[in-house]
Structures are given as structure tokens and as C-alpha cells.
Amino acid sequence: MVSFGDPGMVLKAFFPTCCAAADSGLLVGRWVPEQSSAVVLAVVHFPFIPSQVKEFLAQVQQTSQVGVAVLGTWCHRRQEPEDNLGHFLEGLSAIFSHEPWLQLCREKGSTFWSCKATRWQGSTSPGAPSEDQVMIVFYDQRKVLLSQLHPPAILPDQETGDAAAGAVGLAAVFHTVARSEVLFRSDRFDEGPVRLSHWQSDGVEASILVELAKWASGPICLLLASLLSLVSAVSACWLFKLWPLPFIWSKLSTCEQLRYRLEQLTLIFSPQKAENPSQRMRKANMCVSVLLDVALGLTLLSWLHGKGRIEQLADALVPVADRVAEELQHLLQWLMGAPAGLKMNRALDQVLGRFFLYHIHLWISYIHLMSPFIERIVWHVGLSACLGLTVSLSILSDIIALLTFHIYCFYVYGARLYCLKICGLSSLWRLFRGKKWNVLRQRVDSCSYDLDQLFIGTLLFTILVFLLPTTALYYLVFTLLRLLVITVQGLIHLLVDLINSLPLYALGLRLCRPYRLAAGVKFRVLEQEAGRPLRLLMQINPLSYGRVVHTYRLPRYGCHPTHSWGSLCRKLFFGELIYPWRQREDKQD
């Protein structure tokens, strides 16, 4: 069962820094033959009964699925050299047979250690043991236990046999230490058969607050989960499915944001525990994100409700809307004249201009009708900030969309008109050249037209061509306005996305406890002396901030504009409508 490793490789002894000051005893750990490395997990102190030690180790091996065994002896000479101890320790190698047998020794007052690793089998001279070259690598047991390697070296569902065997390289060390938690449960103050020294031998670390929180979290989670399920049941009620309500809900980004938050809260307060570390991190990230959101929202709320800012805001809203409408009217007057020196077709110009002016007039009347209620509405909307800053920002974005609804209408009219014109032009242009679009074959075919068809076609073509600049200009102006509104809304959505998806818990962990998120390891060579084994210190190399954000970023809702610049320009040129925020279903106008 035991394999001996490659005798040519240097033997690496991973020794925990917490045991460097421990009394003499037995070294207990795991031997990894493929890399010729011995991972020391703890030191068993005298007095002990060998059979009890073997029983204890078999128990640990069964529980943790890690091949824990006695690897050798540890000798810490505090007083003058004791020869009896030396002989006693040598005798132990006969009781706990292990190949190779490690003997680490530390003198009092000396930083350099002596190290021997002897093998009986496979040695060149029979009857005498062969010695291996040893390298001591110190590691901080607590940090290695708590840290998590990225990318994870082990598949999460590997349960059979010695599960740690799957890890390769230094990940095996991490895995061994992480899996041996059961070994670290007995501390120095226990009355068990074996006395161990490891990182928790001074008493198991615990915090009363954490314990209280864990105990209280059960019932609180159940209560909140039931509340949330009630809320989601109400929202899924048939009343809300009556048309046109689903249409409105899909258009408002506030509803999307509320739904997203509801999903997140359901996940956080679900009574089942998270199985693997990534799920735990995700829950923690969501929790911190929600808390930050609510905190920022409450700050905004207190700012809004202090010093009568609500009244100021409400008072400023109607004049702003008026101002916008006035500017639009000026713009239309300018377009109806000779904009930028271009000569427009007077009749079409007047028709379009008057049409849009009438719309603006309707809009202004509507705003003035609403003005007594504005303050109440703003007050209630301000209250929504206690649900989170993201909700307020979404409401702001929706309010902007509603207030600029007339710009949206103008854009749609202008785009439709322009689109019709382009379609007409392209098909009449084909007629002009004597071709036509074959729908069956989906290509352009030549066609012989009658004289009257050609005459009318050419006439219409000329009319459309000469009316093109006017429509194109109106379309251009309203498209630019619409793009401006979309940009403003886009910036707000970007901010909301940022707050939603930033993994704050992971970033905080990287800042305060960098060893928890490990990208790898790094080594430092400690003081050397000729003739002594090489001593190295293994430290944890933390993940960079960019990779932390990339790995733990929370999923966003909705989707981003999937247009590339090329397709956007193409759509603009042909007058197709642009829908910037495509919610899940495809919406036809």
C-alpha cells in the first residue's frame, strides 16, 4: 500500500510554523509519494501508548478520508543533549514503520535544524538504510486551512477513497490540511488518549457573536423565507396578468430591479445551507450588496426628506418640463424655417412641423394637469429609496422615460416616415432601372413594366426623392434627441448594474484577509547554513483584484444592447427602430 516515491527526488517536509516550538514527540501527517513530500499536520507528545495512537489515527483516517500516518519523530532539545531521548526516538521507528522515516531535530538556541530521512527498502546496500536529501518547507497551518485556491484544483464531487489523491502538486498540501479538520478538533486541554500540537492546540477558535448569529439564523431565515414566498405569490397573482399590466411591467426597469432583488433575497434567506465554497461566496456577496444598497438608499432618503428638499424638487419639476417643451418648440420653428441654410419643401415642412407642435401643446397641457399631484408623487417615490438606491435609480430612469415620452413618439413618427420613404425609394429605384424584387426567389430580377406603370413609378420616385431631405432632417433631429435620452438612461442603468454585480464581500476579503483567496503560493528562502538542509517559507500568493471581480461577479439581470456599432449604424440609416433595452421577450412595435 505504501509507495516509496522516487529516491532521486529531494524529500520535502512541510512543517507547520506553530509546531516549531512544540515539545518532542511524533510527527503525524500524510505522505505523498508522487511528489516525495511529507505534509506534517501535528505533533503527538509523550506520554502516549502506541496502540492508542494507531487507533486514533485510524479513526481520523476513516472520518476525513486522508491517509494520516506517523511520519517520524520530532526532537526539541531544550536542555543539554539527552542521549536517552535520542535512543528512545530511534526505537520508535520500529513500532510505527513508515518509509521514509523522518527525524527532525532542533537544538536549543539554534535556528538551524537537522534533518534525516532514512529508507530501509530500496536502499543500495542491504542491511544499511539509505538517506534522502531533505528540504524543510514551513507553512502557516491556519492560513493554509482557511485559504481557497483559484482555480479549484479538486472536482467538488470526488468522494471515493483517498479524495486528496486527486490533487496535484502543491494543491495536495492545501487539500490535506483542509480535509484534516477532525484532527485539529482536539486541543491541549482535552483529556483524550493522545496529546496533539497543532494550530488549534491552544484552544479552538470561536467567537460568541458568530455562534449566536448561527443559532439565531435558523428561525429568522425561516420567517423571512416565508414572507418572501408570500410576496412572490402575491405578485404572481392572476390580477397582475391582465393586459395591459404585463406590458407596462416589462417596460419599466423598476419592476425588473424589484424582481431581481426579490430573487436575490429568496436565495439569501433560503433555509438550505450552501454546499460548496462558491455558493457560500455568492450568498455572502449578495448579502453585502443588498445591505450596501439599502444603506445608500436610506442615506438618500434622509437627505431628501431633510430641509424641505422634496418641495424644492417638486417645484422644480414642472418648470423643467415646461422649459424642455419650449426648447422643442423653438427647435421645430427653426426646422420649419431654413435650418442651417438648407431649403426645405415648404408644404411638407409646415405639415410635419404643425403636427409635432400640436403634440407638444398636448403634452404641456397634460403636465399642467398633473402639477398639483406632483409633490405627493415625488414624496411617495422618495420613500422607495428605503428599498435600496438601485430601486430609486431605476425609478429615476423610468421617470425620465415618462417625461420624455413625447420625444420617443416623435422619434417613432420620424423613423416610420423615413423608413416608408426609404422602402418606397428602393423599390421605385428598381422600377426606374427595370428590375423588381422577386419574393419567391429572394433576389432582384428584371421585369418588363407597362408604360403607365413606368410613368407613375417614375413620377412617384421623383416626388419621394425631392421630399427626402425634409424627412431626413426631421428624422435626424429626433433620432439625436432620442439617442441623448437613451444615453442618460444608459448611464443610470450602468450605475445600477455596477451596484448589483460588484462582489463587495470578496473584495473586502481580499483587502482584509488576503490569504483566503489564493492564486498560488510563493516561497522565501530562510537563513541558510552550509551542510544543513534547505529551509523555505511557503506563503500564500493572493489573487489580484481584477481576477477577484472577474471570478465572483454576480449575474446581472436583463441584457445589454447587443448591437455592434455597425449594425446600429445600419439600422439608423434604414430607419429601423432601435430598442435599447430588450427585456426577455422580443417586443414588436
Next chain:
Amino acid sequence: MENEQSFSDICGGRLALQRRYYSPSCREFCLSSPRLSLRSLTVVTSTVWLAAYGLFTVCENSVVLSAAIFITLLGLLGYLHFVKIDQETLLIIDSLGIQMTSSYASGKESTTFIEMDKKVIYYLCILLKDPVEPHEISQVVPVFQSAKPRLDCLIEVYRSCQEILAHQKAPSTSPQAHQKAPSTSPSIQKASIVSRGK
């Protein structure tokens, strides 16, 4: 067991190589680049501040001056922390792996450790200098791609090539007037780049 030697990089700057042999199975090589020179720092700072002062005389706004100071400070800090690498170290530990550390001028260290069980492939390549930009490398041409010889064979090939190239360089340095500048003067450099392969 330490010794120090000075070399020069491809641009002609001075480099100091420090070798430390900790044990037969562990060696460290440390290359130090020249530090940030006071002259270049003064030149850059004076240029920025003169430009800011010029802008100030035009627009009479003292915000420009404060902004210039701010920008200089931030730029210097950013350069020292993210760009200027003072020392690069290579630590080789037998049967563990290779560790590369870069230390920046501000003291930041970034380390990468490559484990021994990851395959390390050595290859010899020819780096061609760009005729337009003499300090830039325009192409990397690896040789023996299908044969994939080991390090000892590559070292042999490399030494012989360097001998021949040294011959070529020597006559070209003397009468400059008669020589036509070669269009691409290939400079062969050995690159032992660690590549991950399982």
C-alpha cells in the same frame, strides 16, 4: 555564496546580475535595472509645470496649476507603483518549481510560482530586430519546432550560432562607410520561456 556581475540589456542600459547559491538544489538569480534617474524626472516635471503655467497665463485660473501638481504627483506614484520594475528575481528550487518575482520601485512585489510537475519546454528562437525601430522586436522565429530537442542540444546549437554571429559582427564594426546597412540584422537570443503544458 553570492557573486555579482554586470551585463547590459539590448538597449545598452546597465544591468547587475546577482547569483546566490543557497544549496545544491536551490539557486537564485537577481537582475537589477538602473533606478529612476533624477534627470528624467526633473525634465518631465518641469515640462508639465511650464505647460500648466502657460495655460494659467492664458486663462487666469489657478485651478490649472493645482491640477498640474496633482497630475504630476499621481502620475509619479502610478509610474513607481505600476510601471517601474527595479528588480527581477528567478528562484529555482529542485523538485518544487520556479518562482519569478518582480519588485517595483514603490516596493510592491508580484510573484508567480510555476510548479515542477508542469512541463517546462525550452526552445531556441531567433528575434528579428525591426529595421525601422531598432529597439523593437518585429518577429520571433522558433527553431526546431518538430524535433523539440532538450536543453543540452539547444545549448550546443546556441553556442555555435553565437560564434558565427560574433564573426559576422566583428568585420562590420570597422569600415562603416563601405557597409550597407542590412535590412534585417537578425540577432539570435536564447529564450528559455516557461510554457505550461501537462
